[in-house]
Amino acid sequence: VAWPDSSGQDRDLDQVRGLPLVVRNDKLGDQKVVRFDGYSQLYSSTDYSLILPQYSIVALIRHHGEKNQAVISSVGSNWTFGLGENKSAFWNMDGDLLGNGPSADSQWHLFTGTLDSSNRVSLWRDGYLIFEDTVTPSSDNRPRYLSLGGSQANQSFSESEVAEVDRKSTRLNSSH
Secondary structure, X not given: OOEOOOOOOOOOEOEEEOOOEEEEEHHHOXXXXXXXXXXXXXXXXXXXXXXXXXXXXXXXXXXXXXXXXXXXXXXXXXXXXXXXXXXXXXXXXXXXXXXOOOEOOOOOEEEEEEEOXXXXXXXXXXXXXXXEEEOOOOHHHOOOEEEEOOEOOOEOOOEEEEEEEEEEEOOOOOOO
């Protein structure tokens, strides 16, 4: 299993641990999703921290079991987006930005997050703004090697499904 980069920049999620599966989800109109079993992970060999000084990320994701940890995260930086730490709204940039987010559930959630050039972050969940603030500049403000299914090397694995992930650099003159 690999997740090809649709930007044409060859920034695929081309590294794998365990056995993530591509399955069809009837609740999403039989759309293909990648399912993680709590022991699997897809991640990139591209270092995104060098190419994403500011960014937006959109993801359609859910937990689907007992391991409600990181779904979209990083190998190499302390960054987790959307779901994690037994919460259904979570964003970690070397610290939990939301504090007490809602408890994990198995519903599909649409997340949109932005880090702008002024270090202002905003997180939207299912169309509602749930967090907005300015963060201190840090290497943990962005993913290093983007990861799905868990974070770092064999940490915070989740039983989860990922239908879509889109990340865009908001840097001027970007090739995205």
